[in-house]
Amino acid sequence: MQTPKQLAYAPTPYSYTPSNNLRATINEDEEVRLAENAAERDLYESLAEIYSIIVTLDALEKAYLRDSIKEIEYTETCDRLLRQYRSTLTDESVEAAFGDLESFKREWDLEVPRATERLKIGLPATIESTPTHLPPSRASSHRTNLPSTSQPHQPSSSGPVAQHIVAASENFITLFDAVKMSMLSKDTLHPILVEVIQSVNKVTDRDFENKGKIVQWLITLNQMRAAEELSGEQARELSFDLGLAYEGFKKTLD
Incomplete structure (x- = not known):
């Protein structure tokens, strides 16, 4: 009597055995392109830059509240991030793809309350309320x-x-x-x-x-x-x- 072949995984009532006839539809040696042209690539890079600015700004605000950064360093860094954020959004195609801050946060599952408040006001906390x-x-x-x-x-x-x-x-x-x-x-x-x-x-x-x-x-x-x-x-x-x-x-x- 022939011994049954041992499966390489623990089967469940809802599992299936992969078929050897299946073939990958993606060439693993081929580079996957996220953009079809230079304009699309620039757009994605700009959106990625905005994402990075928002995340960095939220971390900066937390550091400022914890007194982990000097006021002058906070002010300079925050001002630079706010300027970069506004500058990036001056491009019409980027602005259209971005939508608004709330929709962008929802799309990318961002929980950044401190950055949201800072972007809403548009000034570092040291300039906004502490002359x-x-x-x-x-x-x-x-x-x-x-x-x-x-x-x-x-x-x-x-x-x-x-x-x-x-x-x-x-x-x-x-x-x-x-x-x-x-x-x-x-x-x-x-x-x-x-x-x-x-x-x-x-x-x-x-x-x-x-x-x-x-x-x-x-x-x-x-x-x-x-x-x-x-x-x-x-x-x-x-x-x-x-x-x-x-x-x-x-x-x-x-």
């Missing part, structure tokens, strides 16, 4: 009244503080003018608004009145596509909120 500290004695010695019209007043005193005050005032006025001239696209307004927030943070460590309004506008712009524009109603609201924030900023200098 550069200046010695009170120096800040008070360079008080000046900033105008609400076209050109900022040049302080009589020189020095870093006075320069930051002038720069902040100029950035506010630049943003006012952009809105007034109906330059309402995200790619126009967003960088100017970032400059506004960064420049006022170099002047005062006080969370001045209505600063939250311009931070909220930054979040609104961040959620728009690069070529999208604010509506006429939104432009009026932005101009109004800018005026309130500018007055609040000037009060911190009194």
Whole structure:
């Protein structure tokens, strides 16, 4: 009597015995191409770059919260990642394939709450809410009244503080003018608004009145596509909120 051939695996009621007639349909010596042409390859590389930025940013935020990284290193790295993220999405084909952050996260099963919040705001935490500290004695010695019209007043005193005050005032006025001239696209307004927030943070460590309004506008712009524009109603609201924030900023200098 012939001994039954021993199977190489433990069979189950739902298992099957592979047939020797089956043949691989893929040539194992042939390179598998994910893209049919250079444009597709560039697109996939850009999406992979965005994925990497998001994951890295989430890790960076965790390190910052744990005090595992110096503030200056966090700020520089976070700012660079945010710029790379925005720059990558300026390409129309990449932006179309990306969709939006939430859909991209769902597609690739990303759980990155800290990166999500940072990308939503668009500024490092150190710039968003913790302005550069200046010695009170120096800040008070360079008080000046900033105008609400076209050109900022040049302080009589020189020095870093006075320069930051002038720069902040100029950035506010630049943003006012952009809105007034109906330059309402995200790619126009967003960088100017970032400059506004960064420049006022170099002047005062006080969370001045209505600063939250311009931070909220930054979040609104961040959620728009690069070529999208604010509506006429939104432009009026932005101009109004800018005026309130500018007055609040000037009060911190009194």
